[in-house]
Amino acid sequence: MLQKKDNIMGFCLLIPALILVSMLIFYPLINAVYLSFRSQLIYELKGRFIGLANYIEILQEEEFRNALSLSIIWTAANVIAQVLLGVSAALLLNEDFKGRALARALVLLPFFMPTISIALMWKWLLNESCGIFNYTLMQLNIISKPISWLGNARSALFCVIYIGIWRFTPFVIISILARLQTIPRELYEAAEIDGASKWSQFRYITLAEIKGVLLVVILLRTMFMFKKLDMLLILTNGGPGTSTQTLPVLVYKSAFAAMRLGKGAADSIVILLIVTIFVILYMRITGKSQEEV
Amino acid sequence: MKKFLIMIISITLISISVLCLQGFANTISISYLTPETDPKSMAVDNDIIKRFEEIHPGVKVNIQHANLQDVLPKLAAQLRAGTAPDVAFFSPRMVPGLVEQGFLLPLGDLFEDIGDIPRKFVTPTLDHKIYDIPIHMESRVLYYRKDRFEKAGIKPPTTFDEWLKAADALTVVNEGDGKIDQYGIGIYGGMPSNYFQFSSMLWANGAELFDENNNVVIDSPEAIEALEFWGKLAKFAPPGVVNTKNTELTMQFCEGVISMVRFPGRLLTNIDRYNPELASKIDIVPTPFGPSGNAPLVHACINSFIVFSGTKYPEISKEFIKFYMSGEQYLEYLTTAAPGHALPIRSSWLDNPEYFEFPAIKKHADIIRKSMELANKYGTDFQLRHDTVNPYLGEALSMPVLSTELNKFLAGHVTAEQALKKIANNWRKRFGIK
Numbered sequence: 001m002l003q004k005k006d007n008i009m010g011f012c013l014l015i016p017a018l019i020l021v022s023m024l025i026f027y028p029l030i031n032a033v034y035l036s037f038r039s040q041l042i043y044e045l046k047g048r049f050i051g052l053a054n055y056i057e058i059l060q061e062e063e064f065r066n067a068l069s070l071s072i073i074w075t076a077a078n079v080i081a082q083v084l085l086g087v088s089a090a091l092l093l094n095e096d097f098k099g100r101a102l103a104r105a106l107v108l109l110p111f112f113m114p115t116i117s118i119a120l121m122w123k124w125l126l127n128e129s130c131g132i133f134n135y136t137l138m139q140l141n142i143i144s145k146p147i148s149w150l151g152n153a154r155s156a157l158f159c160v161i162y163i164g165i166w167r168f169t170p171f172v173i174i175s176i177l178a179r180l181q182t183i184p185r186e187l188y189e190a191a192e193i194d195g196a197s198k199w200s201q202f203r204y205i206t207l208a209e210i211k212g213v214l215l216v217v218i219l220l221r222t223m224f225m226f227k228k229l230d231m232l233l234i235l236t237n238g239g240p241g242t243s244t245q246t247l248p249v250l251v252y253k254s255a256f257a258a259m260r261l262g263k264g265a266a267d268s269i270v271i272l273l274i275v276t277i278f279v280i281l282y283m284r285i286t287g288k289s290q291e292e293v
Numbered sequence: 294m295k296k297f298l299i300m301i302i303s304i305t306l307i308s309i310s311v312l313c314l315q316g317f318a319n320t321i322s323i324s325y326l327t328p329e330t331d332p333k334s335m336a337v338d339n340d341i342i343k344r345f346e347e348i349h350p351g352v353k354v355n356i357q358h359a360n361l362q363d364v365l366p367k368l369a370a371q372l373r374a375g376t377a378p379d380v381a382f383f384s385p386r387m388v389p390g391l392v393e394q395g396f397l398l399p400l401g402d403l404f405e406d407i408g409d410i411p412r413k414f415v416t417p418t419l420d421h422k423i424y425d426i427p428i429h430m431e432s433r434v435l436y437y438r439k440d441r442f443e444k445a446g447i448k449p450p451t452t453f454d455e456w457l458k459a460a461d462a463l464t465v466v467n468e469g470d471g472k473i474d475q476y477g478i479g480i481y482g483g484m485p486s487n488y489f490q491f492s493s494m495l496w497a498n499g500a501e502l503f504d505e506n507n508n509v510v511i512d513s514p515e516a517i518e519a520l521e522f523w524g525k526l527a528k529f530a531p532p533g534v535v536n537t538k539n540t541e542l543t544m545q546f547c548e549g550v551i552s553m554v555r556f557p558g559r560l561l562t563n564i565d566r567y568n569p570e571l572a573s574k575i576d577i578v579p580t581p582f583g584p585s586g587n588a589p590l591v592h593a594c595i596n597s598f599i600v601f602s603g604t605k606y607p608e609i610s611k612e613f614i615k616f617y618m619s620g621e622q623y624l625e626y627l628t629t630a631a632p633g634h635a636l637p638i639r640s641s642w643l644d645n646p647e648y649f650e651f652p653a654i655k656k657h658a659d660i661i662r663k664s665m666e667l668a669n670k671y672g673t674d675f676q677l678r679h680d681t682v683n684p685y686l687g688e689a690l691s692m693p694v695l696s697t698e699l700n701k702f703l704a705g706h707v708t709a710e711q712a713l714k715k716i717a718n719n720w721r722k723r724f725g726i727k
Contacts, residue, residue, distance in 0.1 A: 041390070041688065042365055042366060042369040043365065043368065043369050043372065043387065043390060043391060043394065043396075044394065045372060045373060045394065127533070127541070128531055128532040128533035128536075129531055129533075129541065129544065129545055129548070129550055130544065130548075138472070144472060145472060145473065145532065146531070146532050146533070147532070148532040148533035148534075148535070148536070150533070150536050151532065151533040151534065151535040151536045151704065152704070153704065153706065236536070237483070237484045237485065238484070238697070239483075239484050239535055239536070239697070239700050239704070240535040240536070240700055240701070240703075240704035240706070241535075241697055241698075241700050241701030241704050241706045241707075242697055242701070243704075245697075253693040254693075256362070256365075256366055257485055257691055257692075257693050258688070258691055258692045258693055259365065259687075259688060259691050261369075
């Protein structure tokens with residue numbers, strides 16, 4: 001009887017949170033699914049039901065295929081570089097050296113700056129007429145005329161990926177560094193006594209210890225980078241042409257620039273399905289880690 | 294004692310409630326949605342509203358802001374929620390769509406009442422009624438450096454051919470180091486608004502986006518010719534045309550990097566701010582016309598006031614617009630944020646001494662007067678190309694394929710024909726038209 005009362009009390013306490021979650025997550029999600037089956041312009045009160053037409057359009061669309069492949073390139077390049085650089089930097093920052101505190105603060109700085117500031121700052125640094133990059137290269141006689149870094153398809157993609165790496169690597173550093181600091185020194189001392197090389201110590205102690213965090217970080221970075229919009233929108237708006245138009249940029253343009261809410265919703269549902277794969281993987285990994293604990 | 298205290302508190306609370314309710318009952322409240330979000334414009338709006346409320350006791354104007362990109366999504370959300378504003382400052386390109394949905398109130402009586410707005414600047418609608426009151430026009434003309442033209446011994450261009458030759462002549466290569474020191478022209482190629490510049494070239498070459506029967510004709514030979522010309526012109530622009538927008542163009546012109554630029558009057562404010570000495574060295578001409586065109590052109594970009602049909606107070610809403618567009622309010626609006634940019638659309642203001650004596654206007658009076666005259670003579674805008682209503686226009690211009698394909702062309706990814714054919718086919722497919 002007491003347990004039943006507790007259950008009712010527990011459920012009652014959950015109600016406010018459930019209402020909030022329903023309003024903020026489930027309603028928009030259901031509404032997006034509903035909209036994806038409709039043709040609805042942004043200023044129309046009522047659209048019309050068109051079944052799977054938006055999804056069929058997506059499958060036939062060259063822009064969508066292009067955006068999907070760019071999203072994969074953008075995400076993969078960013079995640080691989082962020083993880084490699086992030087782990088390396090974390091290992092370095094975990095060592096004792098003079099000025100370590102300052103180095104840690106400086107390395108983490110890009111992550112704490114607002115995206116809008118970072119995007120605008122890079123846009124001006126790379127500017128053709130007055131950017132410091134072109135100015136320096138011209139002063140050094142490396143180039144004879146300014147390079148349009150964000151105006152050329154290949155260099156634009158390279159630049160946005162580079163800026164993404166610069167901006168988000170600190171997240172990997174923080175996560176890995178936090179885990180590194182909890183590895184007992186005794187493990188390394190014992191390994192050294194046993195004659196283990198530095199590489200063996202890294203492989204069998206460090207890597208084994210940070211493996212769980214690393215996997216979570218890789219999944220989180222993959223999800224975050226896959227749906228990154230603001231930085232790309234400010235830096236290139238998907239251009240030149242569609243050279244940096246990833247899926248989120250395409251969704252934004254479909255829904256708000258083209259004013260087609262239904263098509264934008266269908267695009268975002270496809271993104272949701274892709275990201276869901278990573279969410280399931282993330283849940284499995286975190287669930288497994290908790291079981292191990 | 295306790296009972297007495299409770300009674301006193303209850304009476305006080307009831308009295309306050311009644312007084313508040315009475316206050317609310319006597320107040321008429323209208324809302325005004327505007328995309329003018331820079332601090333100076335916001336101050337002007339607040340000032341005008343304050344004055345309006347002073348001479349209309351019991352009327353309260355609640356101002357709502359949304360920047361240009363967000364104004365339509367915000368309005369869409371408001372329309373769905375049944376909380377649309379009473380009055381809005383809006384792009385006339387969306388007017389036919391809103392009229393079709395029954396969202397707008399006819400404003401013919403207000404138009405007559407104001408009396409001096411040229412009818413040609415009002416958006417055509419299906420029922421031939423007036424649903425928008427143009428508030429100003431932005432005259433997009435070709436600014437050029439008089440001193441450089443004189444030095445090069447050339448006249449300001451009137452045709453595409455002369456324009457290209459001028460751009461070539463004014464692109465100066467310092468032979469010593471092989472670096473270009475000065476470019477002929479600045480080109481707005483960045484997404485999503487590059488179609489503004491291209492459309493002017495298109496019109497100046499006798500082409501259209503849609504014909505008078507609303508058939509898509511953006512891929513006509515004349516249109517392809519205009520885009521190819523734009524590409525040729527871009528060769529005399531600083532690198533990075535595909536990312537160049539107004540900020541870059543302003544900087545390039547004020548710094549002397551370029552010698553010509555198509556721009557609205559905001560350029561004058563920027564010259565005052567960044568390089569005042571330039572003011573005496575510049576002049577304007579309308580956009581030159583191409584081999585298939587026959588007259589110069591000015592893109593007179595219009596912005597309008599609209600009133601929503603759901604308003605409870607149509608007369609007060611109209612009164613607010615009339616007040617805004619009259620006397621010192623209109624003068625303040627036209628001269629505060631970017632003098633010379635938002636030009637008066639009321640014809641009686643063409644010779645308004647108060648306007649031309651205003652210090653910021655007086656400084657550039659010749660250019661501003663010329664801008665107004667050119668806009669009145671050659672001015673056109675997307676929604677004004679034909680007398681017929683184009684229900685597809687707003688959506689067509691908003692479709693990313695337009696700016697993306699133009700951008701791709703400027704980046705050298707596609708030819709002019711490929712770009713325009715793709716835009717045309719997308720439009721035809723989307724709207725189910727020829």
